[in-house]
Amino acid sequence: MYMKELIREIVTALVDNPEQVHITEIVGEKTAVIELRVAQTDFGKVIGKKGRTAQSIRTILSAASAKQERRCILEILE
């Protein structure tokens, strides 16, 4: 829930079409998978050159979930 908001905050600041940002969270026992969908034209923006943006978002996500009981995984879907 909390992590979803974090991802939303970062991603909406990065993309051209913030209204087309869709985030769903699938909570499991030990991990939570956050699925991110953005507009087709914004896809490159959340991935970045050589996946650097995606990698940065994941680093921040793991820092944020360090104190939580669940690990978070970010999936960026087409």
Add this chain to the structure above:
Amino acid sequence: MDSIEIEAKSVAEAITIACEELKTTHDNLTIEVLQEAPNKIFAFMSGRKARIRATLMPAKAETPPARTAAAADSAAAATRMQEVLETIARHIQPGASVEVRNNDDGIVMNIIGDGSGIFIGRQGQTLEALQYLINKIKVRYGADAVPVTVDSEAYRARHDESLANLAVKLGMKAKKRSGPVTTNLLNPAERRIIHLTLQKDAELTTWSKGEGVLKKVIIVPRQAEKSVNR
């Protein structure tokens, strides 16, 4: 009434920054020293800085110098970016805050947390990630080209210091063995410190090797330069 808190190496420097921030002169400010800077030798080790609170005096505040539209825009963009970073920081650790100051190299955004180093991460990777993203976001807000540095718990100063020490140590090693010495993979800012530190040494030459953002720095004594394959 405008009041800001500034952190800098010395009280005098902090006052200068405060004057710039509030676009005024020292005469119009009330300065409150919150924390004195320790003397120079300790400053490096403790990372402690001078803190002051500068308050704009109300009588003269009604005639602020006219700001150019561009300056107002970039100030607005900086404020917006500070808000974004603060929101992100609070998701990582509730109660965290961000303070902004300007230095020679651009804007520094300092994240103040509980001191656990959660914003720094292993080898500063969380800090790098935040900095990279905030610079991406900056482009979207059409802010100036000035780079934004994200710092927390004076990590940047400590890290720069340890890189400079590493450079000197590797330089000595290269001279001793009269051959090349290679660093680990470093990012551009880190490599810059290695190059700059060893530039002063006429007996050594340095260059970067590798592909992508992370490269290694090779340190070679000048007399052995020819024998090394670039």
